[in-house]
Amino acid sequence: MAILEINDEEQETVNTQNDGEGDALAVDAEFAIDEFLHAEQAKDLLRFSTAGSVDDGKSTLIGRLLYDSRNVYEDQVRAVTGVATSSTGSTNSGIDFALLTDGLRAEREQGITIDVAYRYFSTQRRKFIIADTPGHEQYTRNMATGASTADLAIILIDARKGILTQSKRHAFISSLLGIRHIVAAVNKMDLVGYSEEVYRGIESDLRELVGRSFAAANGDVGGGPTHGQVLAMDGAPGFGGELTVIPVSALEGDNVVDRSVNMPWYDGPTLLEHLENVPVGVTDSTVAFRLPVQRVIRPDQNYRGFAGQIAAGVIRKGDEIVALPSGLRSRVASITTFDGDLDEARAPMSIALTLEDERDISRGDVIVAPEGQPHHATAIEAAVVWFDGTRLETHKPYLLKHGPQTVSARVTQVLYRNNIETLEHEAVPSLGMNDVGAVEVHVVRPLFFDAYAENRATGNFILIDPATNATVAAGMIRRGISGEAWKTKHKPALVFVPEERADAVELALLGDDVPVVRTKVKTPRVLQALLAAGVVVLIEGLAVVEEEHAIDAMELTEEALLERLRS
Amino acid sequence: MSVSTVEDQAAVNTVDASLGQQNTSSATSARLSHLQLLEAESIQIFREVAAEFQKPVMLYSIGKDSSVMLRLAQKAFYPGPIPFPLLHVDTGYKFHEMIEFRDNLTRELGLDLKVWRNEQALLDGANPVALGTQRCCGLLKTTALLDGLRAHGYDAAFGGARRDEEKSRAKERIFSFRDKAGQWDPKNQRPEVWNLYNARISPGESIRVFPLSNWTELDVWHYIYTENIPIVPLYFAKERRMIVRGDSLIPVEQSFVKSLPGEEQWVRSRLRSLGCSPCTGAIRSDADTIPKIIAELVGFRSSERANRVIDHDTDGSMEIKKREGYF
Numbered sequence: 001m002a003i004l005e006i007n008d009e010e011q012e013t014v015n016t017q018n019d020g021e022g023d024a025l026a027v028d029a030e031f032a033i034d035e036f037l038h039a040e041q042a043k044d045l046l047r048f049s050t051a052g053s054v055d056d057g058k059s060t061l062i063g064r065l066l067y068d069s070r071n072v073y074e075d076q077v078r079a080v081t082g083v084a085t086s087s088t089g090s091t092n093s094g095i096d097f098a099l100l101t102d103g104l105r106a107e108r109e110q111g112i113t114i115d116v117a118y119r120y121f122s123t124q125r126r127k128f129i130i131a132d133t134p135g136h137e138q139y140t141r142n143m144a145t146g147a148s149t150a151d152l153a154i155i156l157i158d159a160r161k162g163i164l165t166q167s168k169r170h171a172f173i174s175s176l177l178g179i180r181h182i183v184a185a186v187n188k189m190d191l192v193g194y195s196e197e198v199y200r201g202i203e204s205d206l207r208e209l210v211g212r213s214f215a216a217a218n219g220d221v222g223g224g225p226t227h228g229q230v231l232a233m234d235g236a237p238g239f240g241g242e243l244t245v246i247p248v249s250a251l252e253g254d255n256v257v258d259r260s261v262n263m264p265w266y267d268g269p270t271l272l273e274h275l276e277n278v279p280v281g282v283t284d285s286t287v288a289f290r291l292p293v294q295r296v297i298r299p300d301q302n303y304r305g306f307a308g309q310i311a312a313g314v315i316r317k318g319d320e321i322v323a324l325p326s327g328l329r330s331r332v333a334s335i336t337t338f339d340g341d342l343d344e345a346r347a348p349m350s351i352a353l354t355l356e357d358e359r360d361i362s363r364g365d366v367i368v369a370p371e372g373q374p375h376h377a378t379a380i381e382a383a384v385v386w387f388d389g390t391r392l393e394t395h396k397p398y399l400l401k402h403g404p405q406t407v408s409a410r411v412t413q414v415l416y417r418n419n420i421e422t423l424e425h426e427a428v429p430s431l432g433m434n435d436v437g438a439v440e441v442h443v444v445r446p447l448f449f450d451a452y453a454e455n456r457a458t459g460n461f462i463l464i465d466p467a468t469n470a471t472v473a474a475g476m477i478r479r480g481i482s483g484e485a486w487k488t489k490h491k492p493a494l495v496f497v498p499e500e501r502a503d504a505v506e507l508a509l510l511g512d513d514v515p516v517v518r519t520k521v522k523t524p525r526v527l528q529a530l531l532a533a534g535v536v537v538l539i540e541g542l543a544v545v546e547e548e549h550a551i552d553a554m555e556l557t558e559e560a561l562l563e564r565l566r567s
Numbered sequence: 568m569s570v571s572t573v574e575d576q577a578a579v580n581t582v583d584a585s586l587g588q589q590n591t592s593s594a595t596s597a598r599l600s601h602l603q604l605l606e607a608e609s610i611q612i613f614r615e616v617a618a619e620f621q622k623p624v625m626l627y628s629i630g631k632d633s634s635v636m637l638r639l640a641q642k643a644f645y646p647g648p649i650p651f652p653l654l655h656v657d658t659g660y661k662f663h664e665m666i667e668f669r670d671n672l673t674r675e676l677g678l679d680l681k682v683w684r685n686e687q688a689l690l691d692g693a694n695p696v697a698l699g700t701q702r703c704c705g706l707l708k709t710t711a712l713l714d715g716l717r718a719h720g721y722d723a724a725f726g727g728a729r730r731d732e733e734k735s736r737a738k739e740r741i742f743s744f745r746d747k748a749g750q751w752d753p754k755n756q757r758p759e760v761w762n763l764y765n766a767r768i769s770p771g772e773s774i775r776v777f778p779l780s781n782w783t784e785l786d787v788w789h790y791i792y793t794e795n796i797p798i799v800p801l802y803f804a805k806e807r808r809m810i811v812r813g814d815s816l817i818p819v820e821q822s823f824v825k826s827l828p829g830e831e832q833w834v835r836s837r838l839r840s841l842g843c844s845p846c847t848g849a850i851r852s853d854a855d856t857i858p859k860i861i862a863e864l865v866g867f868r869s870s871e872r873a874n875r876v877i878d879h880d881t882d883g884s885m886e887i888k889k890r891e892g893y894f
Contacts, residue, residue: 037858127601144758148761
C-alpha cells in the first residue's frame with residue numbers, strides 16, 4: 001500500500017481547501033480518487049528477482065523495502081513485532097523485517113527460504129513484482145524459476161564476506177536467463193563501519209564477475225575484467241547487460257529507500273530510486289512479429305480466429321503474414337478483442353487474428369511477419385538448467401514444450417557443464433539436479449524459434465519427462481544445428497538382413513547417402529541411441545527386436561528397402 | 568521517511584540516468600500499462616488450460632476475484648463462448664444476495680453453472696457455531712470442493728486466488744499440481760518458468776490454475792472499475808443489520824448466530840471480501856461506489872483477509888487448509 005502517501009497527501013490538501021465544509025470535502029475526495037486512478041492507470045510494471053540466504057539479510061532487505069516504502073499492512077507488522085525468537089537476530093525497532101516475507105511454516109521452522117515467493121508492492125511511479133528466491137546451491141532451480149520472468153535481478157553481497165559462491169551462482173543464472181539489469185546490493189555496510197575502501201574492493205570484484213557471467217551465459221569460457229557499466233553489448237546475438245552497485249544496510253535502512261547519512265562518499269541512487277528509474281517495457285527483443293497460436297476460436301462458420309499472446313513485434317490490420325510451418329501467406333483481416341477490433345497490437349498482448357484467406361492453421365503453429373522469419377531446425381544447441389532429481393539421460397524420450405507446441409525430443413549430447421565457481425566448461429556425460437550446462441537436442445518436428453538472446457518468448461523451452469510428468473529442465477536456445485537435411489530424407493530404422501546380404505545392402509544404402517551403422521549389439525539402449533542419432537542400423541540375422549522402427553529386409557530388395565526408408 | 572524527499576531525489580536521479588538512456592522515449596509510447604500486462608498474462612493462461620486439459624472447470628465463488636476471472640475468460644475466448652462450465656461450491660451459508668447475483672448473472676450470460684453442496688453434512692447440522700470454523704470449513708468447503716471436482720471428473724480447476732492475499736499463497740504456482748487426494752505439497756512443486764506451463768497429469772491427478780496470481784487487491788478493484796464489471800451489492804456500503812461485538816461486525820443472516828441483548832444494530836457497512844455470512848466480518852464504511860471503495864482501500868492499513876474470522880484459528884492456518892485441498 002505505497003499509495004498510502006498519495007492518499008494522505010490528498011486528504012491533507014482537501015482539508016486545507018475545505019476547512020469545516022463536510023460536503024465539499026466529499027466531492028473533492030471523489031475528484032482526488034479520479035486523479036489517483038488516472039495516475040494508477042499510467043503505472044508500468046517492473047519484475048525483479050532476488051536471491052540470497054537469511055545470512056545475507058535478503059529477507060530483511062525486502063522487508064525493509066516494503067516497510068520503508070509503506071507497503072506493509074499494520075496487521076502484518078503486528079504479527080511479526082516482538083517475536084521472541086527471530087530467525088535473523090534482527091531486533092532493531094522491535095520489527096523482524098525478515099518475518100514479513102518468510103512464508104511457509106517449514107521455512108520458518110528451519111529459518112531458511114525454500115521456494116520462490118512472489119511479493120507485490122508499488123510506489124507512486126511503478127508497480128513491482130518480486131520473485132524472492134533462495135540462494136542455496138540445492139535451490140538453483142528455484143533461482144532460475146524466479147529469474148525467468150524478471151527484468152532485473154538484485155544480487156545480495158554481505159560486505160563482511162565479499163563475493164561468495166552463492167553470489168556467483170546468482171550472477172550467472174541471471175545472465176543465463178537473459179536479465180539485462182543486474183543490481184548488486186552490498187549489504188551490512190554498518191558492520192564494516194560504512195567503509196568506502198571495503199565497498200570499492202567488492203565493487204571492482206563484482207564488475208569482473210558480472211562481465212564473466214555474461215560471457216559464460218553466451219557460451220564463452222572466460223572473459224576478462226570489464227570496465228564501465230555496459231557489458232557485452234556489442235556483437236549480437238548475445239546477452240548484454242548493465243551492472244549497478246549500491247552500498248546498503250537493510251537492517252539500518254541505509255540507501256534502501258532513504259538516502260544514507262553514513263556514506264557521504266556514495267553519490268549513486270538508493271535501491272528504490274534505481275528500481276523506479278530502470279527502463280522497462282523497452283523491448284529487449286530484436287525480432288519481428290511472432291504469434292504462436294494457442295487456440296483456434298471458431299464459434300460459427302463465419303469466424304475463424306487464431307488466438308495467442310504476441311511473442312514479439314507489432315501487427316496491424318492489413319499486414320501480410322506467413323503461417324509456419326505451412327509457409328502459406330495471407331493478410332490480417334482483423335485483430336479481434338472483446339473490447340472491439342484493434343488497428344494495431346503488440347507484444348505481449350493476448351489477441352486473436354482473422355485472415356483474409358482460409359488457411360489451415362492450428363495450435364502450435366506460428367504466425368510471423370514475412371520479413372525476418374524465425375529460424376527452423378530439428379536439432380538445436382541450448383543452455384539448460386536441470387531441475388529434476390533424476391539425471392538427464394541422453395537418447396531417452398522427453399517432451400519439449402516450446403510456446404504452445406509440444407514435441408517429442410531427445411538430448412543427444414551434453415556439450416558441457418558450467419562450473420558455477422569458475423564458470424569453466426566441464427566435460428560430463430550427464431546433468432544432475434541444479435546443474436547448468438549446454439546440450440544438443442533433437443526433435444521429431446522442426447522447431448520455429450529465435451535465439452533466446454534475441455527473443456526470450458520464442459527462444460525458450462521446458463523438457464518434461466513423459467514417464468513421471470515432471471518438468472525436468474528449462475532450456476534457452478542458442479542456435480539451430482545445420483546439416484540436418486539428410487535426416488529428413490531417410491527415416492532412422494533397424495534393418496534386419498541375412499548375413500550374406502549385409503555388405504550389398506550396406507553399399508546400396510551408402511550409395512543413396514543413407515547414414516548406415518552395422519552392429520551385432522542388440523542392447524535396446526544402444527539401438528535407441530543410434531535411432532535417435534538418425535541413422536539406419538543394419539543388424540545381421542533374424543528380426544528379433546519388437547520395435548516400431550524395425551524393418552525385416554529378409555524378403556526386400558535393396559530398391560524396396562530404400563523405398564521404405566524414404567516413406 | 569518523507570515522501571517528498573524520495574521524490575526529489577528520484578527526480579535528480581532521473582536526470583543522471585537519462586544521460587545514458589537517450590533512446591527510451593520512443594519505446595515508452597508503446598509501453599503497456601500494468602493492467603494490460605496482467606490481462607494479457609491471464610488470457611494466455613486461460614487459453615493454455617482450455618487447449619491442454621480434457622475437462623476444465625472454473626471455480627466460481629461469486630466474489631470480486633471471480634467476477635474479474637469471469638471477464639478474463641470471456642475475453643480469452645471472444646467471440647466464442649467460454650468453453651468450460653462454472654462450479655460454485657455452495658456451503659449453504661452464503662449471503663442470499665450472493666446467490667441472487669449468481670443466478671441472475673449466469674442466466675444473462677448464458678453460462679453453464681454447476682452447484683455442489685455437501686448435503687449430508689448440512690443435513691447433519693454442520694455449522695461454524697456447532698463445529699468450530701475449522702471443521703465446518705473442512706466439511707462444507709474442502710470436502711465439498713474435492714467431491715464436486717471428483718464427481719464431475721474435472722482435471723483442471725481455475726481459482727481466483729492471488730499471491731498477495733496470504734503468505735503461503737505467495738509461493739503457489741500458477742499451475743498448481745494436486746495429487747489423487749487433491750492435496751498440495753508445498754515442498755514438491757513443479758518448477759514453473761516463463762509462461763510455459765506443464766499440464767501433464769496422470770489419471771486422478773489434477774491441476775489448480777490461478778490466472779490472477781500476479782494481481783493485487785488494488786489491481787482487481789481498478790480493473791472492475793475500468794471494465795465496468797458487475798459485482799455483488801454487498802461490497803457497497805448501506806445500512807445493514809449487524810451484530811456489533813467488540814471491533815467485529817457480524818451480519819445478521821443465519822439464526823444460529825446468536826446475539827446478546829443490544830448487540831444487534833443498524834450499521835452503515837459493507838463487506839470487503841465475501842464468504843459465509845457467519846464467518847465474514849463486515850466493516851464500517853461509507854463507500855457506496857467503486858472509486859470510494861478504492862479510496863478506502865488505499866487508505867486501508869490492514870490486509871484483506873484480516874476480517875476473515877476463519878484465518879485466525881492458528882498461525883499458518885491457510886497453509887494447512889491448502890495442503891488438505893482447499894483453495
